[in-house]
Amino acid sequence: MNTSSFLRYLLHGSAIGLILTVTPAAHAQSDKKTKTDKAEEAVEEVVVTGTRIRLRGAQSATPTSVITSDTIQKNSPRQIADLVNQLPALVISQSDQTSNTNRDKDSMDQSHPGLNALDLRGLGTKRTLVLVNGRRHVPGAPGSSAVDISTIPSSLVERVEVITGGASALYGADAVAGVANFILRKNFEGIDSNIRYGNSARNDMPSYDVDLLWGKNFAEGKGNFTLFGYYGKSDGTVGGQDRPWTATGNPWWGRLGSGPTAVNYIIDGRRNLGYSPRAQVLLGRKVYTFNDDGTMRAPILGPSGILKNTYDLSRPESVANLETDGGEYGGRYDNWLLSVPNDRFIAHGTLNYELTSNLRYFLEMDYATNKSHGEYGMWWEGASNWLYEGNPFITQEMIAANGGSLPYVAFARNFPEIGKSSSYYQRDLSQIVTGFDGNLPALFAGHDWNWSAYYSYGKTEERTQDRNAVSNERYMRALDAVSGPGGKPVCGVNADADPTNNDPNCVPLNPFKPLTQDVIRYLTFNPSESVSTLEQQVVSAYATGGLFTLPAGEVQAVIGGEYRKEKNFIGAVAEYNPEDPAYVPDYGVVQNPLRGEYDVKEIFGELSVPILADLPFAYKLSVDAAVRASDYSTAGKTTSWKYGLQYAPVRDLRLRATYGKAVRAPNISEVFTASSISGQWLYDPCNYYMTYRTETTKDTLANCAALHPANKNSYWLWTEVEKKGNPDLEVETAKTLTVGLVAQPRFMKNFTMSVDYYDIDLSNVIAAVEPQTIINKCVDAPMQNNPYCNLVVREAGTNNLLRVVKQNINLAKRTNRGVDVEVDYFTDLSSWGWGSDSGRVSLNMVFTRLKENKITPDPDNPQSVTSTLGIFGFPKWKGVTRLSYQRGPLWMSWSARYFSPMRMNTTINPENYFPYRTKSIMYHDFNAWYDLKKNVAVGVGLSNVFDTAPPRYPGAEAGGAYFGDEGWQSGVFDVIGRTGFVSIKFKR
Template sequence: MAQDVQSTGDESVEARTLDNVVVTGSRIRRQEGVEGPTPLTVLDAEQIRASGHTEIADVVNQLPSLAYTQTDQTSNLAGNPGINALDLRGMGTQRTLVLVDGRRQVPSIPGTSAVDLSVLPSSLIERVEIITGGASALYGADAVSGVANFILKKDFDGLDASIRYGNSSRGDMASYSGDVLFGTNFADYRGNFTVFGFVEKQSDTVSGQDRPWTAGGYPFYTRANPDQRYGISDGNHNIYNSPDAQVILGGVHYAVGADGSLRAPNLGPGGYVNASPPNMADPAAALNALVTDGGEYGGRYDSWYLMVPSDRMAARASLDFEFSPALRLFASIGYSGTDSQSAARALSAYGTEMVPADSPFITAEMIAANGGPIAGGVNFARHFDLEAGTAHSEYRRRLLQGVVGLQGDFEFLSRPWNYSGYYSHGRTRQRVRAVDSIAHDRYLLGLDSTTDASGSPVCRSTLSDPGNGCVPINPFRRLGAQELAYLQYTSDWSSTTMTQQVLSAYASGGVFDMPGGEAKVVVGGEYRKERNDIGAIPQYDPGSPLYDPSIGAVQLPLVGDYSVKEAFGELYLPLLSDLPFASRLALDVAGRVSDYSTAGRTNTSKFGLEWAPIDDLTFRGTYGKAVRAPNIGEMFTARSVGGLWINDPCNSWNLEYRSDRTEYTAANCAVLAPSDVDTFWLWRDIISTGNLDLEPETAKTLTAGFVLTPRFLRSLTVTADYYRIDLRGAIDSFPAQTIINKCVDAPTLDNIFCPLVTRDADGNLFEIVTQKLNLAQYVTRGIDIGVHYRHDLTGRWGDKAGSVSFDTNYGRLLNRDYTLDPDAPDEVIQFAGTFGSPQWKGVSRLSWSNDRGGATWTLRHFSKMRNSSQITEEDYEKVWSGTMFYSNVSGWFRIGRGVDVFAGLNNVFDRAPPRIPGAEAGGANFELSYQAGVYDVIGRTYHAGVRISM
């Protein structure tokens, strides 16, 4: 699907100006065949079209240098569904810079620099250029791990239109799309006007219950005793995944029928399949832990989308006019929109919820089954899908961006120079609302039921506050209309606006002669200003008249902005040429100085060297310093409060069994002395806030490799490059549970984590604050390999024989290490070989085409992976997922002049995800949406359409 751009003499090198070439890796025009020291990968329009994907991110993510991140398959519960963003080297979308025609695109995720590729339909893209070394000095912040530059179709003359239909082989994911590109030249070809339009409808939903690998029970690791290795138990169903309440009375598990009467649970054929039977004397823990292999119990992912529905549209117009070679005007305006939604179970109880002992909903039958009065109350587990259905978060995004600029060629000091400058203004507006959600605080108040003076059911809170509107909840029967009306709500829309202004210009040309040729330089500057007006859902905002504290969620609006002034330069020095063992020797140096209104002054640099001892072989390398300043979301995030299930590392179970506790944990917990050490799961407030004390993060980057273009086989190009990125002081946040654990795992309670944890007067957890910190470290190393070959068959087999081509891009990940806490250097997470970070990842393409048709076979490959680096062969019987191959085929045929039909199949053999814990849902714990796009969870899909060109 991709190739490294080299001097192969074919159409793969497209960014040419006469006998010079300009590529993303540099702003300096170079002689054809001299691309510079920076590795560059290109996807062209033919490769994009052959993939059959309308989402360009689905094509680019197949490259080994990309890690799966925010896509339609991973964003259901990760937030911002429908956004497709890129993550080079697996270091985060915030460290990957996305350009459009070499210019910045307005961000799409509030508070970040992440660009939504959904606004760029694949049919609009001429090619994609990706560089992964020394990019920060060339293009500025956010390019720590590299740059992806999307070159759009423009200067088009004629009409190109297509319609397309796609679906899954199961018929549940229909999509319809159409696009049209029209352009015309005028003024004796000095001017061009091009317009483009695209619309796609993909509203079908595919949920966990729609695929056997997620509906048929999930696998997990288990063992009967500590002396055994963990094995995999598959086909598991938690008993809390039932529409009927599950209770434990007198140490016996019962189901509560729809009429409220007790009955025996309908278990799977294996009964309870827990390796170690849970303690039935602890109903809360047992209800959460009991597992069977079928019966009346549903799947873990039943209410979640495996692929978020997303409707898209885009329109774009561009104008180019040449007044003279020294003055060429370019302008463009684009408008796009995306409507998408996420889904989740509206309400579920996992066993920790309790109906109090004096509740009128506890029946005489329950008391009898318990063998007498019930102390405390009755714990229960169930879901409420039949009554409450599915909760949704709906997103509406609209992006408008305009660019106007000048470029041209001129002479300076009797040498050819060129310049380019532009002004860009963009705005993204995002609206969000919650639909059919459950107010969790109301739910807890409703469960706390008792009777009033007349013996009628009433909320306990109503006795002291008669007008509070609380409705008592009976979880042992189907919820009624009054209960649902009390619990459920649909919010008003929040509105967030992101604006970006960029003024940028540079000039480039020759300055003096050297033994190897003409030295060239680039000098330029850029000013950028970004502003985020991040809105809050009115019902969550205490400052809004619509604020509803009974929902239990708090969200504050935020206005954050920053500006940056930058100066940059690049110098190309051809040291030697046309000498023995020095066909070419050149040095490339680049630097950038940035002055942020928030983070102060930063400096980045790059040094590159290329040496061709002979024409057939070039060695290349770069070394650079990259800097990323904190973004608006990291610094200014407004205080928001949400709930989360957590556990106290000082509870009795954790003190005895938690595997990552330290020698200090017990002593620290003795000092805190929480009064409740028996309750495991706790629903507590999690407060998220920004950190104005953040500093820029710094990375050292290195690439070194070679390019082989043998003269005896001119259509062959082979590349191999080693890379290393060492990022220090990385801006990252600790999960709430990690903060709680690290507070008590440190040598003393006087550490950076304990101030973020609040406990009540009895020592019990009360609330936790999460914010970004400059603590983390990433070290990533690997090797990129590329092969491209093309052979013309017409000379031997005639004009209709066409040509064949073969492309392969492979990556070998040596290590991807992440240290969250520098005070604990031994706590390194080694991602290499885990889900989302295969040690080998590759994509190969074999194509044939002539002037009447063509066919392409694409093979994607992942090496074996495991759930985490903690899963070792010493402790686990089955560790690895096994090697995975996906085959895609596509073809086209010309049925008439300018009319083509095309079709394709993706995942031809309908490969199911592996049955390793987490892989069944796409690559990891799907409910956390972490790396869930590694394995295909949709199965075989197909597409077909018609294209008209004239």
């Protein structure tokens, strides 16, 4: 096969979408070179951080992907995470499109709108270690170990190196899944500035970014001082009602037949009656709504009326679960932000000075502030509530509609009069890193050594305030009205309530009319802000160099040590803290401040041994090893290690493998989180509606028959949720394996392909499970020795749900296996006979085939295994293809991001669901830059060029969403649609 035929084959592969984008070192280097740069190209190399040993290019046994400055600058992402997350090894986690999550004020875990974090292999942000210039960076929010990537401006990044195997022994805990190392520009001289404007195609997401880099050499070139400043703002608030795929009702499952052979199909455009701004009631098997004066009328339903497969019309409390396909009802995601606004300022400075030819001093200073807020929709969405006989707001009209008797009435509605609840965040990060590096005299004859040592101090402060919050306790109290003197409605005491809950300030609530301002003032509150801080100190040093020389080359080693100390203070809102004089019990939240700290002492070492070289069938053979011993003040002593092997039988082909053990100790928030109690609307999977659950297993019926809760006819239950840390947590342990090959055939100049198999077995997993999931997993599996059942408290005698404990526990096992493939090729078109000045074409493809992703909570119960392969976020195939062209001052790039079909959750199967998964989807992006003159360039770009909508599949229309007590999240599918930018760069 000749070169042009091979290129056509690769292009065809990209067109059908099996392969997809991020540019490695060779590609990015090629993008910025023209024909006149070939002499420089021959000698230029990139140092990668697959090891601290100073190897060149692709010589590390550890798979490493590199995104260079040229790729970053020309794609011009607002957030560097947007580009890094295109690597198929990463799973979308916290970003502007996923962080509009309900502030979890019931515990010390918060959603942190506006924070960007990386999640390698989908194992969690706390298992992905982020470094800046090879050194630890302070986490982005108190109570979190994740670094906020949004504080690293893309225009300052020289390159990003992503290591996806065997990294824990090299760089420390948190690197179970791998490492992302952001190398920043330094020793810069001159001025480099950029102005960028972006917006959506619907003109509702304007963004503005400006940055300036200035650098100056001094002392005859021995020193350099560099300053960088950035300001960016995105103030658009795009809600679910602003996009057709979320505003027109959601798709959900319908059912034909009953029992295990029932066929589930998708009914689109479904709208829940509980999301109505007017009360909905079910009386005499008919649905009614209300006029503003409190009189009843028939609702305006969609063309199909009440969807017959929703819920039983004979039960009044079912009204909150009834659905229609249009009419006067809004969409499921109305008033929820699809992307959070943000306001960021970043300053960065470096000082480098060569004290002697063998000694250099460096200083790095960072400051970043980030303001953002989340909005969580109207209150009360979806749930049904009750008024009991004798309530003065139950009218004769309602009683007559129910046949003359009405012991209680259940209603559902939200309350747009109250407005949206929101939480405002401001995070301020500061860090200073100072140290020395240099050359050592030959410790071993003829072998050079280098060393580096630094001290780092970082602090993150977060201020958070809830606004327009609603007290559920006051709401329930206001609903419980009775007739007072003169027949005037007054707040009463429900027979099941504590009489001490009487409140002289209570204002009775009539749910069948628009709320009055007196009621709104009684229900809502704006508590004071909480202030939380995190401090991190690191002292680290290492030396690297040669030990001796073998026939195949130099044996090299690294030895080093590190000390790290972290302190967290998570402040409680004064009105939520029982120990504060400002505490308000009926806000319904109990929150205690958290103080916790730990320190760890580590020593580490690496060794690289070349065994064979330049022999028949042994062009290169080498082995390497790394070990790290740690002593945690909380978790005790741990050891992680790694072995690596590289074998090149011929110059064109190199085999590589790594095998290692990674250890992660529990972090501060996992161990020390103070206990807090609040309530949450949950359902008992043993209630009357159990048969509608898609997750029901063969164990569910038997377990529910044994439990037999008394309130099985109630769907939503206001249940206590206790959240706390767990001082008994043990360390996580992972065994990681990578095996791969790298091909660089000489007969195909400028072509590189790598294929790597990875296998991660994580045991003793530390995780917190959502309250509803805890309840479900308790009854959906054998209950004996079920770890989830220990977290569910039921009332003695009735077995009604009483409390759910949400805390981190050591689950049993998690496995993640797959194959990474990367192909890179570039060529001058002149080699195809297109003329001497026809430009250069580059093609890069990166994709991952996920083979297995399983969680096994209970090792003694094989049935407890959950496979997430093929569900939202974990497609079997994922990747990007990028094709770029450069000729003179013009550079253009077209990329295609591909996701194979996915399904909603693990219980969706092809036997009972049609369609049981989405179709495959591909997003196209275009970028172009043109050099107007030597120092001025303009760029334009479009993301999601064809405005591709999310699939019409349950949950996918909101980006592949799920619901927990953190709220709605999206990110698998694009929910914003086409966006674009224009930018201009100046250099001097």
